[in-house]
Amino acid sequence: MDATEPIRWRNRFSPEELQLLQRVECGMSLTADLSRADVMLLVQEDDAARVIAQSQPHSIASLYRNPWTDRLLPLSDHLLLAAGLRDGRRTSEHRRNLLEQGTPIVEQVLPIVSEAGRPIAALQIETNLIAWERHRRRHQAFRSAVGWLQEMTLRGELACAQQLSPFGEWDGVLFVDPEYRIRYLSGIANNLYRRLSYLNDLQGEHIGDLNTKDELLVRQAFETHDCHEHEVMEGSRYWNRKVVPLFSYDTGRWPFAAKTPKPMLRGALIMVHDETEEREKAVELHVKTTMIKEVHHRVKNNLQTVASILRMQSRRAGNHEVQVQLNEAVNRVLAVAVIHEFLSRDDDQAINIRDVCQRIVTQTQRAAVTPDKQITLRVQGPAIYLPSQQATACALVANELVLNALEHAFNGREQGAVLMQLADEGDQVVLEVIDDGVGLVDAAEREPTGSLGLTIVRTLVEGDLKGKLVMERGDPGTRVIVRFGKEVRSGG
Numbered sequence: 001m002d003a004t005e006p007i008r009w010r011n012r013f014s015p016e017e018l019q020l021l022q023r024v025e026c027g028m029s030l031t032a033d034l035s036r037a038d039v040m041l042l043v044q045e046d047d048a049a050r051v052i053a054q055s056q057p058h059s060i061a062s063l064y065r066n067p068w069t070d071r072l073l074p075l076s077d078h079l080l081l082a083a084g085l086r087d088g089r090r091t092s093e094h095r096r097n098l099l100e101q102g103t104p105i106v107e108q109v110l111p112i113v114s115e116a117g118r119p120i121a122a123l124q125i126e127t128n129l130i131a132w133e134r135h136r137r138r139h140q141a142f143r144s145a146v147g148w149l150q151e152m153t154l155r156g157e158l159a160c161a162q163q164l165s166p167f168g169e170w171d172g173v174l175f176v177d178p179e180y181r182i183r184y185l186s187g188i189a190n191n192l193y194r195r196l197s198y199l200n201d202l203q204g205e206h207i208g209d210l211n212t213k214d215e216l217l218v219r220q221a222f223e224t225h226d227c228h229e230h231e232v233m234e235g236s237r238y239w240n241r242k243v244v245p246l247f248s249y250d251t252g253r254w255p256f257a258a259k260t261p262k263p264m265l266r267g268a269l270i271m272v273h274d275e276t277e278e279r280e281k282a283v284e285l286h287v288k289t290t291m292i293k294e295v296h297h298r299v300k301n302n303l304q305t306v307a308s309i310l311r312m313q314s315r316r317a318g319n320h321e322v323q324v325q326l327n328e329a330v331n332r333v334l335a336v337a338v339i340h341e342f343l344s345r346d347d348d349q350a351i352n353i354r355d356v357c358q359r360i361v362t363q364t365q366r367a368a369v370t371p372d373k374q375i376t377l378r379v380q381g382p383a384i385y386l387p388s389q390q391a392t393a394c395a396l397v398a399n400e401l402v403l404n405a406l407e408h409a410f411n412g413r414e415q416g417a418v419l420m421q422l423a424d425e426g427d428q429v430v431l432e433v434i435d436d437g438v439g440l441v442d443a444a445e446r447e448p449t450g451s452l453g454l455t456i457v458r459t460l461v462e463g464d465l466k467g468k469l470v471m472e473r474g475d476p477g478t479r480v481i482v483r484f485g486k487e488v489r490s491g492g
Contacts, residue, residue, distance in 0.1 A: 009043045009050055017114050020156045021052070021121055024112060027158025028055035028123075030244070033167035034146055034269070036060040036135065037127040040068060041112075043120070044085040048072040052121075058166040063103060063126055081124060084109040088119035095129070106132040112154050123154060141183035145175045148246040148266050157247065160227035164242050172272040176218055178265045180207045192274050196234055214241070218268050221245040231275070238279045242271040297344035303337035328403060328453065331367065335360055335399035339392045351391040352383045353429075357398050357420055364402050374415045377402065381422025384429055390487050393464040394431065400453040400460075401433040401480050407453075409437025409477060428485050436477040457482075 010018065025041055032039040032055040041053040051071045056062035075082035083089040088111040095106055108125040127135070135143065152158045167173070172189025174182055182202050185193075193202060198210065208215040213232045221228050221243040229242045247263035307330045314326035338359045342351050361377045369375050386394060402418060410416045416437055423430040461469045467484025 009045050009052070012043075013120060014114075017120050020112070020114065023156030023159040024121070024123070024153060025053045026160075026162035027153035027156070028053060030158065030161040030164060030167065031055070031123075031125075031150055031153045032057040033059045034149060034173070035125055035127065036131045037125045038063050040124045040126075042073070042081065042085070042122050042124060044075070045072065047076065048074050049078065049081050049085060049122075059169050059171075060128075060131055063105060063128060080107065080109045081122060084111040084122040085119060088113055104129040110150065110154055123150075125150070139184045141175050141177075142173070142186075145184070145246055145267065145269055148248045149244070149269070151248060152246065158227075158244075161244065164227055164229050164244075165240070167242070167271050168273065170273075174214075174270040174272070175267055176207050176214075176270060177267040178222070180215060180218060181205065182207060183267070189272055192239075192272050195237060195274065214270060217241055217243045218270065221268050222265065237274055237276040240273040240275050244269045244271075293344045296340045300337045300340035300344055303333050303340065307333045307337065327368070331364060331399055331403055332396065332456075334363055334367075335395045336392060338363075339388065339395055342391075343388055350385040351388055353386050353391050353394050354379065354381055354383050354422055356391060356395050357422065360395060360399050361402060361420060364399070364406070368403060368406050372414065373410070375406065375410060376417045377420070378417070379420045379422070381420075382424050384422055384424045386429070387487050390465065390484075393460045394429070394484075397457050397460050397465070397482055398431060398433070400457045401431075401482075404453045404457075404480075405433060405435040405437065405478070409435040409439075411438060413437065428483060431482040433480045434474060434477065436474070439473050439477050 013021070021041065021043075028039045028041065036057055036059050038057065039055045040051050042049040042051055044050075049072070051068045051073070054064075054067055054069050056064065056067075073081065075085070080091045080094055084091070089109075090111055091107070091109045094108070095104065097104055106127050106129060108123075110123045110125065111119045112121040112123065114120050135146075149158070170188060172192045173184075173186045174189050175184040177183050182205050185203050190202070193210075196212065202210075207218060212234055213230070217228060217230055222245055225245055225247070227242070227244050229240070231238065231240050233239070245268045246266040248266050249263055310326050310330045310333065314323045314330070317323045317326060338356055339351065341359075342356060358379045361379050365377050369377070398420060402420065405418045409418070416435065419432075419434045421430075421432040421434065423432075458469055461467045461482050461484065465482075465484035467482060470481040470483075472479050472481070
């Protein structure tokens with residue numbers, strides 16, 4: 001129940017009743033999973049019922065494409081729900097067609113009653129007809145266990161289940177009675193225990209006869225009256241176990257009534273998940289990720305070595321023009337090295353291009369701005385994450401535009417500023433490089449053809465980034481605008 005929901009219905013309940021509804025909600029997810037049903041919590045609001053919480057099962061496909069939380073259901077169209085909310089009457093089974101797609105379902109309405117004995121809400125449990133028929137054919141011990149689980153949810157006694165991970169479609173389930181004997185074992189659970197070399201029929205066996213942690217976990221649940229979840233290693237396999245103790249009242253009276261006997265321990269549900277393959281895949285992925293990061297680290301080091309060699313060659317060159325060209329090559333190599341440095345540090349392949357641009361500006365300030373000039377370089381804008389290929393092209397574009405501004409904007413000037421501005425427009429990225437230098441002399445400079453740097457920029461923008469490049473006169477200086485669409489990353 002979200003505090004942002006309409007609070008009109010809340011005013012009808014006492015603090016104790018609201019706490020009961022919150023505890024009921026905590027047990028709904030596990031109830032939905034083991035009942036293989038959609039579970040909704042509803043309260044009456046005038047002549048309708050408001051859905052204040054909903055749990056869709058992880059063990060089977062949900063009946064609903066979209067959440068129904070906060071919907072109003074007219075009680076005139078839901079007579080069983082009306083009876084549950086107004087009179088506290090329950091229905092054990094009712095068949096109808098789901099309104100959204102006409103699917104035949106079985107509906108149960110279970111009223112929630114306060115300590116004062118008045119119905120305050122109801123759980124509506126909806127199961128598709130096929131899943132319901134399968135449930136009817138299951139062992140009586142398991143069907144009784146699910147019934148006790150639902151009753152505990154109604155009483156708010158399953159709040160501990162909120163801390164448990166979901167029960168999945170391929171998880172096994174056992175029911176163990178108070179004497180620690182297995183009374184039910186699902187087919188999936190039977191196959192899971194076969195992986196531990198238990199080939200005989202385990203139904204009726206004492207859980208302690210298994211050389212596993214099951215008995216210890218069940219004993220802990222019985223003693224604490226609490227749900228438990230543990231990851232243990234059985235043989236060479238990693239298992240996740242969830243244990244839920246079950247209690248019921250051997251009386252027809254509501255448990256809040258006077259002189260109600262203590263709850264009876266009925267047993268425990270054990271849910272088993274073999275996560276060995278998931279662990280192995282996680283380890284394999286970690287190894288691959290580590291190797292890839294190491295490759296990026298080595299590529300970065302190699303590029304920095306290449307840049308150092310080019311820098312040494314530049315210092316030894318006798319021709320000033322050759323020195324300029326070699327220094328520009330150094331900056332281009334270092335711009336690519338920055339990308340590999342980020343890839344070697346981050347697990348995600350998306351790169352924050354703002355951080356990349358800041359690194360490029362910093363290293364350009366050190367390498368290309370001579371001490372006798374007071375030219376400042378700045379980066380503004382939000383963090384924008386791009387796939388590595390786009391980030392590489394964007395880094396090279398940013399590098400070339402900054403170098404171009406430093407080379408042409410401040411001829412004959414000792415002071416100036418270059419601003420790199422980033423903007424995230426949802427599906428597009430805008431990169432602007434603005435200087436306060438001499439500006440464009442004439443229209444011919446808007447389409448330069450002789451500059452290698454701008455030729456590289458145009459090739460990268462139009463070819464790699466599939467974007468547009470615009471150069472325009474500033475006031476003062478020059479503004480270069482690059483706009484390109486974000487690439488959709490495969491796999492999320």
